Amino acid sequence: MKIRLTSVFVDDQAKALHFYTEILGFVKRHDVPVGEKDRWLTVVSPDEPDGTELLLEPAGHAAVKPYRDALVQDGIPLAQFAVADVRAEYERLRGLGVRFTQEPLEMGPVTTAVLDDTCGNLIQIVTQAQ
Amino acid sequence: MLGVVADDLFKALADATRRTIIDELVEKPGQTLFEICSRLSMKHELGLSRQAVSQHLAVLEAAGLVETRREGRCKFHDLNTAPLRQITERWPVPDAPGPEESAP
Numbered sequence: 001m002k003i004r005l006t007s008v009f010v011d012d013q014a015k016a017l018h019f020y021t022e023i024l025g026f027v028k029r030h031d032v033p034v035g036e037k038d039r040w041l042t043v044v045s046p047d048e049p050d051g052t053e054l055l056l057e058p059a060g061h062a063a064v065k066p067y068r069d070a071l072v073q074d075g076i077p078l079a080q081f082a083v084a085d086v087r088a089e090y091e092r093l094r095g096l097g098v099r100f101t102q103e104p105l106e107m108g109p110v111t112t113a114v115l116d117d118t119c120g121n122l123i124q125i126v127t128q129a130q
Numbered sequence: 131m132l133g134v135v136a137d138d139l140f141k142a143l144a145d146a147t148r149r150t151i152i153d154e155l156v157e158k159p160g161q162t163l164f165e166i167c168s169r170l171s172m173k174h175e176l177g178l179s180r181q182a183v184s185q186h187l188a189v190l191e192a193a194g195l196v197e198t199r200r201e202g203r204c205k206f207h208d209l210n211t212a213p214l215r216q217i218t219e220r221w222p223v224p225d226a227p228g229p230e231e232s233a234p
Contacts, residue, residue: 072203074180075162101204102165103158107172114164116202122164 005042007055008079009064010119013041016056019118023096024081029053054079059120068120075101077114077124086111086127135194136220139213142193148186150174152195155209162204163187 010016020026026043030053034040038060042053059065071078083089087104090113094100101122102114109129117123142148147170154169155161161169167183170176178186187207190196194213198205 069203073205075164075204077164099202101162102168105158105165105168107168110172112168114162122204 003052005053005055006079007057008117008119008121008123009059009061009068010056010117010121011059012119013039013056013058016117016119017041017043020054020056023093023098024117026054056119064120072120072122075114075122077122079121080124080126083125083127086113086125089113089125135213136216138189138193139195139216142189142195145186145189147176147178148190150176151183151186151190152209155196155207159208160206162206166207 017028017031020043021028025046027046027049028041029044029049030040030042032040038058041056043056044051044053059068068078090100090104093115099116099118100113101116102112102124104111104113111127112124114122114124150170151166154166154173158165163180163184166187167178167180170178170183187196191198195210197208197210199208200206
């Protein structure tokens with residue numbers, strides 16, 4: 001068994017594609033119309049074009065909002081992405097206007113920070129010292 | 131009335147985990163529940179559930195030591211040390227000598 005795809009619910013797929021590619025730096029992998037307005041929309045890391053895809057899934061289901069609201073209120077991230085240097089990435093993203101709910105926090109070998117993806121989710125970035 | 135407030139304050143301070151939460155909020159004001167949990171588990175190796183941390187925060191909040199504010203959709207916790215003044219008002223501490231006076 002392999003993890004080929006994981007997903008985050010997003011309020012607006014076009015806006016999400018912009019944020020996940022232009023701001024975070026992922027690249028679009030699949031973009032297929034589904035139904036009237038939804039898309040099968042995935043991004044991947046430019047470092048791993050054949051790696052795990054992230055599905056930017058429409059947040060239309062009624063259960064999504066209360067689920068995400070409760071998590072965001074407590075600052076709980078819905079996904080975690082690995083970066084080479086959390087602090088450098090924090091500075092880069094802040095320069096692009098990204099809002100963080102947790103500044104870089106060094107905890108032994110692990111450094112994390114949590115950002116708002118503007119599409120309804122908090123995302124954790126992490127650097128693990130080798 | 132003051133007695134009730136003091137009971138809440140001393141109860142809040144009488145727990146090592148809650149004192150650790152206070153230490154962490156001194157180091158970094160404005161933390162989400164998630165960040166407080168991360169610090170307790172990763173820095174202090176306290177294996178507490180989020181519900182347990184939430185309850186500790188509720189006790190600190192009842193004592194007036196922690197205040198919460200909403201910013202956007204997130205809730206942030208800040209320390210308020212003002213209630214601690216009750217302790218020295220009740221049992222005054224003699225003025226400590228300044229550093230220049232205690233120098234040899």
